[in-house]
Amino acid sequence: xxxxxxxxxxxxxxxxxxxxxxxxxxxxxxxxxxxxxxxxxxxxxxxxxxxxxxxxxxxxxxxxxxxxxxxxxxxxxxxxxxxxxxxxxxxxxxxxxxxxxxxxxxxxxxxxxxxxxxxxxxxxxxxxxxxxxxxxxxxxxxxxxxxxxxxxxxxxxxxxxxxxxxxxxxxxxxxxxxxxxxxxxxxxxxxxxxxxxxxxxxxxxxxxxxxxxxxxxxxxxxxxxxxxxxxxxxxxxxxxxxxxxxxxxxxxxxxxxxxxxxxxxxxxxxxxxxxxxxxxxxxxxxxxxxxxxxxxxxxxxxxxxxxxxxxxxxxxxxxxxxxxxxxxxxxxxxxxxxxxxxxxxxxxxxxxxxxxxxxxxxxxxxxxxxxxxxxxxxxxxxxxxxxxxxxxxxxxxxxxxxxxxxxxxxxxxxxx
Amino acid sequence: xxxxxxxxxxxxxxxxxxxxxxxxxxxxxxxxxxxxxxxxxxxxxxxxxxxxxxxxxxxxxxxxxxxxxxxxxxxxxxxxxxxxxxxxxxxxxxxxxxxxxxxxxxxxxxxxxxxxxxxxxxxxxxxxxxxxxxxxxxxxxxxxxxxxxxxxxxxxxxxxxxxxxxxxxxxxxxxxxxxxxxxxxxxxxxxxxxxxxxxxxxxxxxxxxxxxxxxxxxxxxxxxxxxxxxxxxxxxxxxxxxxxxxxxxxxxxxxxxxxxxx
Amino acid sequence: xxxxxxxxxxxxxxxxxxxxxxxxxxxxxxxxxxxxxxxxxxxxxxxxxxxxxxxxxxxxxxxxxxxxxxxxxxxxxxxxxxxxxxxxxxxxxxxxxxxxxxxxxxxxxxxxxxxxxxxxxxxxxxxxxxxxxxxxxxxxxxxxxxxxxxxxxxxxxxxxxxxxxxxxxxxxxxxxxxxxxx
Numbered sequence: 001x002x003x004x005x006x007x008x009x010x011x012x013x014x015x016x017x018x019x020x021x022x023x024x025x026x027x028x029x030x031x032x033x034x035x036x037x038x039x040x041x042x043x044x045x046x047x048x049x050x051x052x053x054x055x056x057x058x059x060x061x062x063x064x065x066x067x068x069x070x071x072x073x074x075x076x077x078x079x080x081x082x083x084x085x086x087x088x089x090x091x092x093x094x095x096x097x098x099x100x101x102x103x104x105x106x107x108x109x110x111x112x113x114x115x116x117x118x119x120x121x122x123x124x125x126x127x128x129x130x131x132x133x134x135x136x137x138x139x140x141x142x143x144x145x146x147x148x149x150x151x152x153x154x155x156x157x158x159x160x161x162x163x164x165x166x167x168x169x170x171x172x173x174x175x176x177x178x179x180x181x182x183x184x185x186x187x188x189x190x191x192x193x194x195x196x197x198x199x200x201x202x203x204x205x206x207x208x209x210x211x212x213x214x215x216x217x218x219x220x221x222x223x224x225x226x227x228x229x230x231x232x233x234x235x236x237x238x239x240x241x242x243x244x245x246x247x248x249x250x251x252x253x254x255x256x257x258x259x260x261x262x263x264x265x266x267x268x269x270x271x272x273x274x275x276x277x278x279x280x281x282x283x284x285x286x287x288x289x290x291x292x293x294x295x296x297x298x299x300x301x302x303x304x305x306x307x308x309x310x311x312x313x314x315x316x317x318x319x320x321x322x323x324x325x326x327x328x329x330x331x332x333x334x335x336x337x338x339x340x341x342x343x344x345x346x347x348x349x350x351x352x353x354x355x356x357x358x359x360x361x362x363x364x365x366x367x368x369x370x371x372x373x374x375x376x377x378x379x380x381x382x383x384x385x386x387x388x389x390x391x392x393x394x395x396x397x398x399x400x401x402x403x404x405x406x407x408x409x410x411x412x413x414x415x416x
Numbered sequence: 417x418x419x420x421x422x423x424x425x426x427x428x429x430x431x432x433x434x435x436x437x438x439x440x441x442x443x444x445x446x447x448x449x450x451x452x453x454x455x456x457x458x459x460x461x462x463x464x465x466x467x468x469x470x471x472x473x474x475x476x477x478x479x480x481x482x483x484x485x486x487x488x489x490x491x492x493x494x495x496x497x498x499x500x501x502x503x504x505x506x507x508x509x510x511x512x513x514x515x516x517x518x519x520x521x522x523x524x525x526x527x528x529x530x531x532x533x534x535x536x537x538x539x540x541x542x543x544x545x546x547x548x549x550x551x552x553x554x555x556x557x558x559x560x561x562x563x564x565x566x567x568x569x570x571x572x573x574x575x576x577x578x579x580x581x582x583x584x585x586x587x588x589x590x591x592x593x594x595x596x597x598x599x600x601x602x603x604x605x606x607x608x609x610x611x612x613x614x615x616x617x618x619x620x621x622x623x624x625x626x627x628x629x630x631x632x633x634x635x636x637x638x639x640x641x642x643x644x645x646x647x648x649x650x651x652x653x654x655x656x657x658x659x660x661x662x663x664x665x666x667x668x669x670x671x672x673x674x675x676x677x678x
Numbered sequence: 679x680x681x682x683x684x685x686x687x688x689x690x691x692x693x694x695x696x697x698x699x700x701x702x703x704x705x706x707x708x709x710x711x712x713x714x715x716x717x718x719x720x721x722x723x724x725x726x727x728x729x730x731x732x733x734x735x736x737x738x739x740x741x742x743x744x745x746x747x748x749x750x751x752x753x754x755x756x757x758x759x760x761x762x763x764x765x766x767x768x769x770x771x772x773x774x775x776x777x778x779x780x781x782x783x784x785x786x787x788x789x790x791x792x793x794x795x796x797x798x799x800x801x802x803x804x805x806x807x808x809x810x811x812x813x814x815x816x817x818x819x820x821x822x823x824x825x826x827x828x829x830x831x832x833x834x835x836x837x838x839x840x841x842x843x844x845x846x847x848x849x850x851x852x853x854x855x856x857x858x859x860x
Binding site: 036078081082088089092233237238241242244245247248249251252255256258259260262263268269271272281 | 464492558561562565566567568570601641643644647648649651652655656659660662663666667669670673674677
């Protein structure tokens with residue numbers, strides 16, 4: 001495979017010493033064959049990569065003005081908003097960028113769940129992806145603490161107190177996390193240090209994720225393996241240009257939040273400086289953590305709640321084996337497909353419960369939804385896999401594309 | 417997709433849509449609780465093209481100066497910011513010079529009072545929170561710099577609160593020194609009604625009704641919370657137009673590149 | 679699908695395609711460049727820093743022959759109450775022979791008050807010479823310890839690596855004994 005521009009003497013000079021151009025070509029270039037039937041849900045990976053880069057770049061810039069100290073953090077954020085040139089723009093991009101990052105990553109995860117992208121031989125790829133998601137949550141949480149508003153402070157208090165549920169050593173661990181007897185300036189400073197570090201760890205794990213991906217190539221909407229060159233297209237230009245078009249749409253949505261509704265996804269209480277003596281009436285995490293928060297609150301026991309919340313993510317590591325079906329894509333699994341959408345609705349309900357105070361019927365709904373969440377993975381997934389009769393799979397990716405009438409626009413064959 | 421067997425016992429998309437509708441419907445009603453939902457009088461700065469009315473801003477500053485500032489600080493507001501609400505440099509300097517701020521230390525190490533300059537921040541009415549509480553019957557008047565962003569309902573809430581004082585209903589027993597205001601959490605507020613008919617005399621001759629003053633000071637406080645809002649919306653238009661054109665171009669390129677596959 | 683062949687070589691089609699690609703590329707390039715600007719401009723002085731651009735100084739305590747250092751824009755400003763000898767020395771040079779030719783009259787508003795930014799024009803160190811005990815260089819003014827630049831009693835560069843005279847900041851006399859710098 002010759003990369004574009006391989007005739008260039010400078011390119012040749014470098015390539016001979018460091019084969020970076022052929023490496024790029026095999027990673028995102030014409031040398032990487034991708035299934036020809038990928039739909040727009042397969043744009044999310046590259047969008048997540050872009051979102052990570054946006055977060056890192058704006059974050060480095062914000063760090064030039066931010067002061068990680070209990071007495072100055074809130075003021076320094078307002079300094080960024082009011083005095084620094086384009087500070088408001090950069091901060092709003094960073095704050096809303098976290099939400100956009102989670103949005104595309106969650107769609108990415110649900111896409112993998114629907115099309116069976118976690119199944120053989122992509123189990124490790126799935127695990128590495130989950131590790132990225134966990135790192136993102138840690139990073140986002142610590143970033144949310146930095147403005148040092150009321151929500152920041154009480155989120156830090158509540159989340160760090162989760163560790164106090166550990167028997168015997170819980171209390172000393174929490175004191176160690178805080179660097180004091182409550183969340184205070186030392187806590188803020190260590191969170192800042194880690195918030196700066198973790199994105200680069202994420203970037204490293206992303207490289208491993210892509211490495212694992214390229215070992216067996218992308219899954220595809222049919223879930224059947226690539227059988228030959230007739231099933232694939234070179235990544236460049238076909239998917240690079242498709243990814244760029246998706247990026248355009250992504251940036252339009254992103255820009256809407258930044259320019260026209262920059263505080264909608266935040267909480268008004270975070271514009272009140274942290275007050276260790278007064279907890280706001282309703283403390284809620286950011287939207288992307290609401291389902292887990294609902295699961296935590298569904299269990300009326302401190303340690304139990306934390307264990308179950310951890311299990312909610314832990315169970316995702318097991319699904320390559322919990323899913324017993326020999327068919328990857330839910331497109332060809334008429335019964336499992338129904339359960340898939342019930343699960344999506346269940347998780348949305350959990351998010352809704354998480355956003356509301358733990359009172360009245362929300363408690364019961366939260367508990368039922370939590371129970372169903374685990375039921376889906378532990379019972380439904382293996383049993384449906386055993387008893388379901390999948391629909392006839394196409395012979396190959398190429399014939400599946402032909403079956404759709406030749407000119408079928410890939411855009412329309414996304415999630416049914 | 418022919419020959420789909422009718423095993424569907426839940427329409428998948430329907431289930432998700434239903435869940436979303438439930439979310440949207442239940443969200444606001446729960447958030448409201450026992451507090452009255454704020455009024456929406458409509459402000460010039462709302463909407464994607466909204467801008468602050470310079471007259472409202474300047475009158476609003478006057479209301480802050482003559483009414484609110486007796487108890488409420490505005491700590492992120494510097495006199496140089498007066499330039500962005502339509503005062504020229506001479507006017508801004510004159511306003512700043514009305515205030516005394518702490519200067520020094522001088523050669524003997526003493527602090528001294530000096531007239532404020534543009535770089536100074538507007539002085540707070542109380543030296544610290546404890547002094548503010550002591551002077552206000554135990555209640556702390558919050559800083560107003562971010563009040564519009566720090567309250568659910570934003571400008572509508574601030575406007576409603578200022579105009580929402582009323583006689584308490586029969587079943588409400590007011591605490592000592594409290595006033596009834598249905599827009600405030602719990603219905604009882606320690607701040608006495610701040611605005612009265614003709615409470616200020618506007619320099620531009622506008623009639624100072626309670627509604628007018630509430631509207632003006634709300635506009636001013638919205639600006640104080642988000643001074644770059646106009647710049648943000650202006651830039652937003654350009655960015656949106658650019659991104660849409662860019663995306664259309666990319667779509668055309670994508671169609672072109674993929675034309676030999678379809 | 680495979681029957682449609684969008685010709686690669688047909689003139690019109692190809693040129694329209696090329697135009698589309700170039701236009702899109704140009705658009706993307708411009709957009710990226712514009713998006714980078716805020717990331718660069720954020721490092722320029724912020725509005726609160728720009729607002730602190732002026733300083734007022736009371737000169738009355740400064741006796742003849744003494745010098746004080748005040749801060750303006752986070753930089754030291756040297757204010758020297760010059761003696762008649764020093765003024766004489768500053769005026770007694772052939773301006774054209776200087777590295778950075780400038781007459782002493784052009785560097786002061788009042789002969790006895792020399793006011794300038796105390797930052798060496800070589801690489802930004804603060805020259806010595808404000809205190810009577812400091813080394814004042816071969817020309818009785820200031821001496822930069824970093825790389826050995828000598829300034830005279832008008833703050834002009836006379837010897838050493840510095841390329842220019844010590845900078846005179848914008849200032850005005852508000853009264854006989856008060857100046858406003860900036």
